[in-house]
Amino acid sequence: MLGVSVGHECRMRYAVREEAPSEQRPMSTVEVDIGDDADEEELIWWRAVLCSTLGWDATTTYNGRDYISPWSVAAKDAGLTLTQTTRGFKPHSYSHPPGSATALEYLSRFCVYHRLYAQCSVALAGALYIPFQRGRTVYLPFPKPALRSEFKNYDDDDDGSIPDLLNQHSKLLPQYMTLSSNVWGLRSILHSTVFNIDIECNLVNAWLNPAFAAIESLSSKEYPTSHREVALAILLTNRHPRLGILWLGAILTNLARSILRDVKAGMTAVDLPASAWVGAAQTFLTAAVGTNRDSGSIPREDEYRLLFLTASEGHDRPPVWPWRPFATTGLCDTELAVRKHAGCACHGLEYESREWMLTDDNNDTNGDTTNRNSLIHQIGEKPTEIQNPAPRPISPNQTPTALDSYQRYDLSSRSLSESATRNIFGWLRSTGYPLSERDIYQHSWIDVEDTDEEESAPASDDADLNRAVQQIPTKENGHVEDWLEDVE
Structure with missing residues (x-):
């Protein structure tokens, strides 16, 4: 993408690195067998991937400054070595790494050789979180080494499906990179796991407290770490199967607990494009506006949606919290834009496409519009079905995960x-509230002091005010009507 953008000079080349002395050395060295049919160039590529003494630099120069790739990593004291050796290796023999197509062939052969199938997807999911780490060190678990002789009798039917799986992933690589580079969007997708579009804002604790009591019960030190992580993955995947692979990647890179801790503390993230990419509702705003014809009131959640869709003053950004408001609002107390569209019943958000904005003022959809129907799940038509999928049935032979006591969690x-x-409610009435909502905004949870109307005005004053309005000369009424038409 940067290669076709004016002003960017992209380079990728091998780099020999001197391993700095470290006080902590790996307890053991794991030998990685990549197969006897690997040629010299493939051995060098795998050495660059796995070993800390050889790697490659992927940089771009823009406006006189060098930038590294968001997916740049450095293997430090990894304790990995190749079973095969690069005989007579010279750094300048292969100055540039192979292209992505060749690298995919190397990876495919390696996965077939070691019968790796599901592990491919989990490893890819973990790679999505490299920009998420922001330079932090990640300690990845080593798989238990197994000799080839231990699985000689395994069925070979899956060997042919491994290259097919990798080819599917390669076709979606631009989408994966877009998602991975949007750290806030990736965080918002994970946060949506605990979101329920039917929960009102005043009932958030009633919804989340039992959920986090169950999650924290899985942290008991009576069980090995691997068992706790598996139990957490099962729990989160059963809640939202579509996001299960992303949670596996977060667990692999030690991010899952910190992400859940943020949600528990109320630090939720909302990203509408990311929500559309994966078809997971993150806020009540993405549901379609309901029918409100021949009614003197409108559901308050629809009032919010119309204010956001019409980008009314102060409402061009979604609320920080995703939970829907409760009750209804009288149409006479709503903004003009809400009154105008309250009876339409046809407004809602729909994802169109994504575009890369290039430096030469051109746009590149990178195939998004052609593959939209197969890759993008529209939200808004049936948000409840999207957000609350049916849980997967539990096998009768499966032992349920033991849950610790809930006494440590404050359910109240x-x-x-x-x-x-x-x-x-602060997002709705940032400049004041009508008299009819005084009880709401004077509640201790909200306590907004200013109001658009005099709170102490008696009911008789309203009648006097109506009579005063009726006595305005017709000419002035005409000016008001002309002004309203211009506003609309």
């Missing part, structure tokens, strides 16, 4: 409900 906490309610 209401802090998240209070924060969500304050934010949601």
Whole structure:
């Protein structure tokens, strides 16, 4: 992508690195067998991938400055070595790594040789989180080495499907890179696992407290770490099967617990394009506006949607909290844009495409529009079905995961409900509230003091005000009507 963008000079070349002395050396060395049919160039490529003494630099120069790839990593004290040796290797023999097609062939042969199938997808999911780490060190688990003789009797039917799987992944690589480079979007997708579009903002704790009590019960030190991670993966995948592979990647890279800790503390992320990419609702705003014809009121959640869709003043960005408001609002108390569209029942968000903005003012959809129907799941038509998929049935022979006591978790906490309610209603009435909503905005959870109307005005004053409006001369009424037409 950078190669076709004016002003970018991209380079990728092998680099021999001197291994710095380290106080902590790996306890043991793992030998990686890549097969006897690997040629010299393939051996060098694998050595660059696995060993810390050889790698490659992927950089781009722009405006006189060098930038590295967001997926740049450095293997430090990895304790990996190749069973095969690069005989007579000279650094300058192969100055540039092979292209992506050749590298995919190397990876495919390696996976077939070691009968790796599901591990490919999990490893790819882990690679998506490289930009997420922001330079932090990640300690990856080593798989238990197995001799080829231990699985000679295994069925060979899956060997042919491994290259097919990798080819499918390669076709989706631009989409994976787009998702991976959007760290906030990737975080928002994981946060959507615990989101439920039917939950109102004042009931957030009632929804989340039992969920996190169950999650924290899986942290008991009575079980090995691997068992706790497997139990967590099963729990999160059963909640949202479509996002299961992303959670496996987060668990692999030690990010899952910190992400869940943020959600528990109320630090949720909302990214509407990322929500559309994976078909997982993150906020009540993505549902379609309901029918409100011949009614003097509108559901408050629809009022929010119309304010956001029409980009009314102060409402061009979604609320920080994703939970829907409760109750209804009288149409007479809503903004003009809401009154205009309240009876339409045809408004909603729909994903169109993504574009890379190049430096020469051109756009590149990178195939997004042609593959949209197969890759992008539209949200808004049936958000409840998308967000709340049917859980996978548990086998009768499967032993349920033992849950620890819930006594350590405060199930009566209401802090998240209070924060969500304050934010949601503060987003709606940032400049004041009508008299009919005084009880809501004077509640201790919200406590907004200013108002658009005099709170102490008696009911009789309203009647006097109506009579005063009716006495305005017709000419002035005409000016008001002309102004309203211009606003619309």
